[in-house]
Amino acid sequence: MPPKAADYCVVARMLVSIKVRYFASLSEKAGKSESDMAVSRTLKVSEVWRLDTGGIAMPDNLLAAVNMEYADLEAQVYDGDEVAFFPPVTGG
Amino acid sequence: MNVKICYEPFDAWEEIRQYQKAFVDVVGKYGATSLFIGTMRDFNEGETIQSMSLVHYPGMTEKQLHKILVEAGQKWKILDALIVHRVGEIRPDDSIVLVAVWSAHRGDAFDACRYIMEALKSTAPFWKKEVLESGQQRWVEKNTDGYRKI
Numbered sequence: 001m002p003p004k005a006a007d008y009c010v011v012a013r014m015l016v017s018i019k020v021r022y023f024a025s026l027s028e029k030a031g032k033s034e035s036d037m038a039v040s041r042t043l044k045v046s047e048v049w050r051l052d053t054g055g056i057a058m059p060d061n062l063l064a065a066v067n068m069e070y071a072d073l074e075a076q077v078y079d080g081d082e083v084a085f086f087p088p089v090t091g092g
Numbered sequence: 093m094n095v096k097i098c099y100e101p102f103d104a105w106e107e108i109r110q111y112q113k114a115f116v117d118v119v120g121k122y123g124a125t126s127l128f129i130g131t132m133r134d135f136n137e138g139e140t141i142q143s144m145s146l147v148h149y150p151g152m153t154e155k156q157l158h159k160i161l162v163e164a165g166q167k168w169k170i171l172d173a174l175i176v177h178r179v180g181e182i183r184p185d186d187s188i189v190l191v192a193v194w195s196a197h198r199g200d201a202f203d204a205c206r207y208i209m210e211a212l213k214s215t216a217p218f219w220k221k222e223v224l225e226s227g228q229q230r231w232v233e234k235n236t237d238g239y240r241k242i
Contacts, residue, residue, distance in 0.1 A: 025231045089213075090234060090235050091188075091235075092218070
């Protein structure tokens, strides 16, 4: 007897890969300049900070970018995205 | 409109000379050139500064600078604009940044140059780390508002 469709049901757990980068004083604070995360769901920018830094308190003046564009800490991060954290800029 | 990140010291006047040499379309059209050159001081916040390390976010920095130039082009009638910015180890008297704007009339050139410079100071991802006379190092925490009267 041929198997039923349900027998073939496979639960595929999708992994969300996120590249995280830290600049200037924040790379010293985080103890790294970049890392690669693999999580089972999409995250908010603030959650990326919390999980990847191991819960280091978020600086009040924290700035973030997703795929090299300024982003809100509540913005959603998707598979393949690059998230960057940095302090206020001081160029020029 | 162009953006250039320099990993070695640059001569701002030479950058302008070379950039203008390549002008084709705007020759005879521009009547105003406005320039801003930022130079490293040997003092900051009451301390003597020996040198400085300037880091950036490769990719985002260029993207943000281009965005600023496009915004300036939407606000003022500019014919061309150039941003040159240094990164790496910098010593007092080295040029840090050059902003040049070419337009038909001075109003647009002055205002766009100022806008580009202030937008760069507040949004372009660069960070400075100073080396004090004592050898101690510190990150510069924020830029001042250029429109604020001191």
